[in-house]
Amino acid sequence: MTESRCIRSTSSEVELQSLLLRVGKLMSSGLSLWAEDGRIKLSGSKSLVDESLVEALQAHRQGVIRWLQAEGFDRRYYPLSFGQQRLWYLHSLGADSSSALNVTFAFGIKGRFDIDLARRAASQLYQRQPSLRTAYTMRNHEPMQAVWNDVSVLLNDVSIPLPHGSDKEQLDSVRRAVNEIAIKQAAAPFDLECPPLIRVCVVGFRDDLHAVVITMHHIACDGWSLGLLFRDYIALYLKEMNMADVDLPTLPRTYVEFSCEQLQRFDEAECRRQLSFWKEALAGVDTVLDLKPDLDPPVERSRRGAREIVQLDATLLDKLNHLSRSLDTTLFTTLMTCYAIMLCQQSGQRDFIVGTDVANRNSLEDTDLIGFFVNVVPVRARLEGDPRFTDLVGALKDRLLKQLPYQEFPLDRIVDGLKIPRSSAHSPLIQALFVLQNTFRNSLSIKGLEPFDVPIDTATSRFDLALFVTEIEGGLQLEWNYATDLFTRQRILAMSKIFESNIERALADSQARLNAFIRPEGSMKTANPRKKSIRGRLKKLKQSRDQRQNGTIDLISKRTLKEQGAEQWEQNLPLVYETANTDIDPVGWAQHNREEIHSELLAHGALLFRGFDVQTVEAFEGFAQTVCPLLFGEYGDLPKADRGKKIYRSTPYPSDRAILYHNESSHMHAWPRQQFFFCSKPSEKGGATPIVDTRQIYLALEQDMRSAFEQRGLCYTRNFTAQLDVSWQDYFKTDDSAVVERICAARHIHFAWQDDGTLRTREFAPAVRMHPGTLEKTFFNQIQLHHISCLEDSVRSSLVSMLGEEGMPRNVYFGDEEPIPDDWVRRLTELYEKYALRFQWQSGDILALDNMSMAHGRDPFEGERSIRVAMGHMMDSAEYEREISAVSPGLGEAL
Numbered sequence: 001m002t003e004s005r006c007i008r009s010t011s012s013e014v015e016l017q018s019l020l021l022r023v024g025k026l027m028s029s030g031l032s033l034w035a036e037d038g039r040i041k042l043s044g045s046k047s048l049v050d051e052s053l054v055e056a057l058q059a060h061r062q063g064v065i066r067w068l069q070a071e072g073f074d075r076r077y078y079p080l081s082f083g084q085q086r087l088w089y090l091h092s093l094g095a096d097s098s099s100a101l102n103v104t105f106a107f108g109i110k111g112r113f114d115i116d117l118a119r120r121a122a123s124q125l126y127q128r129q130p131s132l133r134t135a136y137t138m139r140n141h142e143p144m145q146a147v148w149n150d151v152s153v154l155l156n157d158v159s160i161p162l163p164h165g166s167d168k169e170q171l172d173s174v175r176r177a178v179n180e181i182a183i184k185q186a187a188a189p190f191d192l193e194c195p196p197l198i199r200v201c202v203v204g205f206r207d208d209l210h211a212v213v214i215t216m217h218h219i220a221c222d223g224w225s226l227g228l229l230f231r232d233y234i235a236l237y238l239k240e241m242n243m244a245d246v247d248l249p250t251l252p253r254t255y256v257e258f259s260c261e262q263l264q265r266f267d268e269a270e271c272r273r274q275l276s277f278w279k280e281a282l283a284g285v286d287t288v289l290d291l292k293p294d295l296d297p298p299v300e301r302s303r304r305g306a307r308e309i310v311q312l313d314a315t316l317l318d319k320l321n322h323l324s325r326s327l328d329t330t331l332f333t334t335l336m337t338c339y340a341i342m343l344c345q346q347s348g349q350r351d352f353i354v355g356t357d358v359a360n361r362n363s364l365e366d367t368d369l370i371g372f373f374v375n376v377v378p379v380r381a382r383l384e385g386d387p388r389f390t391d392l393v394g395a396l397k398d399r400l401l402k403q404l405p406y407q408e409f410p411l412d413r414i415v416d417g418l419k420i421p422r423s424s425a426h427s428p429l430i431q432a433l434f435v436l437q438n439t440f441r442n443s444l445s446i447k448g449l450e451p452f453d454v455p456i457d458t459a460t461s462r463f464d465l466a467l468f469v470t471e472i473e474g475g476l477q478l479e480w481n482y483a484t485d486l487f488t489r490q491r492i493l494a495m496s497k498i499f500e501s502n503i504e505r506a507l508a509d510s511q512a513r514l515n516a517f518i519r520p521e522g523s524m525k526t527a528n529p530r531k532k533s534i535r536g537r538l539k540k541l542k543q544s545r546d547q548r549q550n551g552t553i554d555l556i557s558k559r560t561l562k563e564q565g566a567e568q569w570e571q572n573l574p575l576v577y578e579t580a581n582t583d584i585d586p587v588g589w590a591q592h593n594r595e596e597i598h599s600e601l602l603a604h605g606a607l608l609f610r611g612f613d614v615q616t617v618e619a620f621e622g623f624a625q626t627v628c629p630l631l632f633g634e635y636g637d638l639p640k641a642d643r644g645k646k647i648y649r650s651t652p653y654p655s656d657r658a659i660l661y662h663n664e665s666s667h668m669h670a671w672p673r674q675q676f677f678f679c680s681k682p683s684e685k686g687g688a689t690p691i692v693d694t695r696q697i698y699l700a701l702e703q704d705m706r707s708a709f710e711q712r713g714l715c716y717t718r719n720f721t722a723q724l725d726v727s728w729q730d731y732f733k734t735d736d737s738a739v740v741e742r743i744c745a746a747r748h749i750h751f752a753w754q755d756d757g758t759l760r761t762r763e764f765a766p767a768v769r770m771h772p773g774t775l776e777k778t779f780f781n782q783i784q785l786h787h788i789s790c791l792e793d794s795v796r797s798s799l800v801s802m803l804g805e806e807g808m809p810r811n812v813y814f815g816d817e818e819p820i821p822d823d824w825v826r827r828l829t830e831l832y833e834k835y836a837l838r839f840q841w842q843s844g845d846i847l848a849l850d851n852m853s854m855a856h857g858r859d860p861f862e863g864e865r866s867i868r869v870a871m872g873h874m875m876d877s878a879e880y881e882r883e884i885s886a887v888s889p890g891l892g893e894a895l
Contacts, residue, residue, distance in 0.1 A: 016063045019056050023064070026053075032077055035065045077144040080136070081259040082266075082410035083360070083372045087219040088136060088143045089412065091192060092879070100303035100460040104186040104215040105226060106178050111449035113210040114241075115157050115202060121236040122153045126196060128232060128248070129370040131220050131255045136192040137746050138878030145256060152738060154199040162205045170205075175454055178203060178211045182456040185215040192219065193746035194739065211454055218372060223437065224359060225370040232370075248368075255371035258363075262408070274409040275417045278378075281403060285380055286352045287420050289343065289431045291464060293486035297426075304484045305461025310496050312476040312503075319507050320476075327390060327510070329397045332436040335469055337393045338502040339434045340381035341517050345498060350383045355430035355463070358407045377407045378414065378429055386513045389506050426464060433466035465492075467499070574606030574691070574837075574847070586612040586619065590626040597627055597848075601674070602773045605853040606691050608839070609846040617643040617868055620678035623846060628674050628872030650858070650867040655683075657792075659858035660784035661692055661832045664851050664871070667716040667765050667782045667812070669747045674872035675849045675856075682841035687861030689847065690836040694855050698768060698779040700831055705824055709767035709779070713815030716786055717808075720759045724799075725809040728759040760806075764815055771852050772883035778853050784829060786812035789822040841867075 023033060031048045034041055040057050042049060057064055080088060091101055126132045133151040136143060160177050162170050181201055190197050197217040204210050214229070221229070235248050266274075324334045340354055360373040380399060383392065415428045422428050461483040468479040478499070480492050502517055509516075559576050589612075590597065601607050614620055621644040625631050633646035640648055653659055665671035677689060698706065720728035732740045737753065744751040750762040769780040784790050788811050791799070799808055813819055838859070849856060875883075 015056075016060050019060055019064070020067055022053070022056075033068065035068045038065070040064055040068075077139045077146050078256040079259055079263050080143050080145055081255075081262050081372070082408070083222075083375055084136070084145070084219050084259070085143065086376075086410060086412050087217075087372065088192070091217075091219065100462065101218045102186045102188075102190070102215050103218050103221060103226070104182050104213065104456065106182055106211055106213045106454040106456050107230070108174060108178075108209070108211045108452045108454045109449050110452065111208055113202070113204075113449065115155075115204075117237060117240040118200075118202060118212075119153055119155050121233060121240050122155055122200060124236045124240070125229075125233055126151060126153065128236070128251070129229075131369070131371040132198055133195045134197070134220065134255070135195050135746060136219060138876065141878060141881050143878075145259070147254070147256060148195055151196045152736075154196055155202065156200070157202040157204060159204045162209075174205055174209070174211060175456075177205075178213060178454045179456045182213050182215075185213055186460075188215075190217045191743070192217065194742045213456075220372065221370055222359075222372050222374040223357075224361065224373070228368060228370050251368055252365040253369075255369055258366055258369070258371070258373075266409075271409070271413070274406050275413060277403070277406050278409065278414045279417060281399075282353070282378065282380060282414075282418060284351070286349055287418070287429055288426065289347055289349060289352045289464070291343070291346045291432070291486075293464070294488045294491050295486055298485055302485055303460045303462065305481055306484050306489065307457065307482070308480040308489065308492050308496065310478040310480070310493075310500075311472075311474070312478065312500065314475040316503065316507075317471065317475050320503065323507060323510060327393050329393055333393055333397050333400065334506070335436065335503075336379070336434050337389070337396055338499060338506060339467060340383065340396070341392075341502050341514070342495060342499045343381070343432055344383050344514075345518050346495065352381055353378045353430055353432075354381050355379070355411075355433040357433070357435045360408055362408075375408055376411045376430060376433070377403070378411065379403075383514055386515045388511050388513055389517075390510050392514065427462060431464040433463045435466070435468045437468055437470040465495075574608045574839075575600055575604040576608045576610060577612075578610045580611055584612065586614055587622045587626050590623055594627060601848055601850050605693055605695075605850045607848045609848070610842060610844070612844065612846070614678065614844050614846060615680075617647055617678070617680070620676070620680075620846065620868060621645065621647050621870065624676040624678075624848075624870040624872065627676070627848065630873040632672060632871040632874045644868070646870060648869045648871070650677075650869055653858070655687075655862070655865070656860050658860055660790055660829070661690070661836070661855040661857045662782040662785040663694060663778075663780050663855050666769075666780045666851075667714070667763060667786065669749075669763075670874050670876040672851050672871035672873060673875050675851050676870040676872065677845075677847040677849075678868045678870075679841040679843060679845040679847075679866070680868065681864060681866040682843060683861035683865035684863030685861060686859050687865045688838040688840060688859045689867070690838045690857050690859060691847075691849065692832050692836050692855045693853060694779040695771065695774075695776045695853055696835050697831060697855075698777050700835065701779065702827075705827070706768075708814070709781075710777075712767075712818075714765055714767045714781055714783070715813045715815050715817050716763045716765065716782070717806075717811045717813070718761050718763075719754075719803075719807055719809050720761075721809060769852065769880070770884055772880060773850075774853070776853075779855075780852060781812075783812055783820065783825060784832070786810045787820060787822075787825045789825045790829070 023031070026033075026048050032043045040061055042057070087101060130147045133148045135146050135148055137146070138144070158181075162173055165173070181203060185199065185201060197220045199215050201213040202210055203213065216229075232248055320331055320334060324331050327334070336354065336356070343352065343354065344350060355376050356379055357374050358377050360375050361367060366373065379396070382395065387395075411429070415422070418429070420428050461481055463481075464483050464486055466481040468481065470477045470479070478496060480496060482492050505512055505517060557578050559578070586609075597607065609623075612623075614623060621631070625646075631646040651659055663671070664675055701709070718725070720726065720731060728740060729735050732743060734740060740759065741751065743749075744761065748764075752760045754760060765781070767779065767781045767783070768777055770776070771778050788796055788800070788805070788808050805811065832855070836857075
């Protein structure tokens with residue numbers, strides 16, 4: 001049996017295990033520990049590092065070093081750069097949004113291409129560029145990065161035979177196949193805690209024809225990095241072919257050194273100075289650019305996007321360069337002025353923001369580093385009055401020069417400093433982007449191999465509209481990236497025509513005034529004007545709202561549920577929304593009333609929606625997604641439903657037995673803030689989902705129990721045995737034990753592989769947490785679901801005799817791993833039953849729970865029963881502590 005937390009040494013095995021357990025807990029609290037040159041080094045606050053710890057580490061030095069090395073990554077943690085912090089935040093919004101941060105590109109290769117050499121070259125690339133083997137995780141309430149010593153190469157190879165046909169037909173087949181693979185690759189999100197954040201797929205069409213599809217997370221790369229990646233990879237491939245005539249430049253420093261240096265430069269005083277500049281520079285500007293979209297904007301914008309490619313000929317480029325030189329400015333400033341005029345034509349606004357990317361590779365030491373350096377900078381476009389085009393260019397040039405020393409300051413801090421409210425409808429401050437591409441250009445080629453471009457279309461859109469301009473042979477390439485929630489393809493092509501028209505007018509007469517550009521016939525009329533009425537599914541809602549305002553009908557009633565046997569209930573739980581009007585569209589109603597739903601859910605802890613004509617799993621998912629856009633789709637403990645993307649079946653547990661009370665995933669590193677249950681078929685008898693307010697349970701606990709649970713916390717143990725519980729392969733969604741080990745290490749789960757190939761884990765968690773919405777303490781745990789005293793006596797005796805207590809599928813102890821008395825668990829069970837409320841399911845019922853204040857269970861039942869489940873807004877411990885600290889500064893650290 002191998003065990004990650006047990007390294008044999010000449011010292012006492014028991015003492016070493018105890019020390020490693022202590023060290024693991026301290027590292028979860030912010031201690032950094034690593035091995036270097038045969039010595040142990042550590043850093044952390046005085047509260048974490050004391051003399052007894054140092055003495056113990058010295059006494060068990062060899063065992064601890066072997067344990068650190070077995071962990072597989074450098075235990076030193078570094079802060080994220082400004083750019084990485086922004087991407088970390090975007091990624092943390094959820095899996096759907098995080099896949100939009102993937103960068104995917106592809107190229108083809110004619111000639112013989114050796115897959116084994118390709119894999120070895122990739123391994124060498126990982127070693128050369130540490131950013132490709134960097135993990136990102138929460139440490140001491142802050143996102144941090146840690147460079148792993150070694151990672152597995154994620155390189156897959158597939159074969160796709162080409163159909164017979166001409167060279168052009170075959171090339172078209174290659175591009176279609178590569179695009180299909182690229183779309184799938186781009187849609188799969190990365191786990192930032194488990195590097196590498198790059199995956200490669202080599203597609204073989206013939207022995208002499210391959211394509212390579214590469215997907216990376218943006219937090220590890222920018223546009224310049226993609227050119228470096230190609231250059232380095234080709235050079236390392238040549239070396240693997242014993243053609244070592246291409247030498248790569250040495251890397252003077254690593255990306256984490258850049259991150260640390262950046263944060264040292266931007267101390268508190270410097271941040272104040274820079275923010276003061278931006279406040280003054282952007283004072284009074286319109287912070288929302290309304291481009292009059294063709295389509296009704298949804299309340300929750302997706303990141304779906306598309307792109308259009310337009311090429312301008314070389315003659316036009318030559319004229320633009322000549323005009324720019326005559327105005328003593330750059331091609332970028334001239335083109336951005338034309339773009340700003342187009343935005344003015346579309347919006348009717350004269351003072352707004354245009355964003356642009358800056359490379360931020362300000363040191364030669366960073367030239368050859370793969371990593372994310374780019375910052376998005378707001379540029380004020382002021383088009384008041386009727387100035388000449390030359391005056392507009394000059395004014396924009398002056399603003400760009402003034403903000404040059406401040407362009408590294410992160411956009412998020414500017415947004416916060418200006419107190420701009422964040423909205424799910426659009427990105428904050430910047431809705432339109434303009435970028436003149438200046439990425440690394442690679443000139444290497446492989447002897448005997450001919451690389452060629454394979455265009456792919458995996459577009460997403462972070463902004464309403466973005467224009468990327470690239471100088472190519474033969475002129476300029478315009479890449480229009482746009483949100484398909486807002487614009488049609490015809491509208492984007494029309495915008496491109498107006499942009500080209502602005503360029504031509506400026507070239508024809510640089511002294512032309514602004515109103516000559518913004519003339520009535522030049523103003524764009526959308527091909528599909530915005531509809532005056534709400535579309536489709538919201539029509540019924542509008543009619544219903546009008547009727548309600550006229551007092552002619554009371555569509556929805558609110559009441560508290562009082563069921564027999566709940567006389568002791570004092571919390572008015574749950575609040576019931578009920579209607580008998582089948583004309584109400586549930587999704588439209590939820591969209592219109594979402595703020596009220598959230599407020600009532602926080603107040604009551606549970607809401608029951610009854611009579612809303614929800615008949616299918618898809619309709620339930622639409623309702624839940626509207627109430628909580630951040631539904632979670634990768635939950636390992638429940639089986640996926642047959643229908644719906646992020647819907648699960650209820651726990652597969654014998655119908656004649658009860659599922660005891662628990663807060664969902666409260667024993668894990670992350671848990672859902674909200675849960676939704678949908679009844680498509682109630683059982684003939686029994687089958688209620690009893691609910692309990694765990695804030696009330698906390699207050700009702702006897703003082704000795706409350707203090708013990710609050711101070712000592714809990715340790716959950718689990719043995720993943722397929723015959724008795726979910727297998728580790730199904731739970732972690734992988735057959736690779738190395739991936740499981742990395743996940744466990746990143747989530748601070750103690751694990752051990754058993755001789756029979758099963759997995760045993762230990763996970764530490766509080767028994768009591770503070771609700772971030774109400775600041776009330778809540779008894780937030782899964783004691784009843786894990787403690788073996790809650791099993792039937794015969795089942796418990798049989799399992800213990802067969803497996804021993806340590807081998808039980810699940811169990812829970814105090815956080816110091818001392819047993820929780822059976823009598824205490826019995827008293828807890830009685831307390832839950834005392835305060836439980838039950839109601840009989842009706843077909844179409846939807847129950848929404850605040851998981852941090854409400855525990856739930858399931859009663860035994862007879863007959864067929866169908867309940868579907870959705871998990872909303874996964875919160876991890878780090879996000880929880882940030883929220884607590886935000887509403888009560890200093891409290892997060894105390895917890």
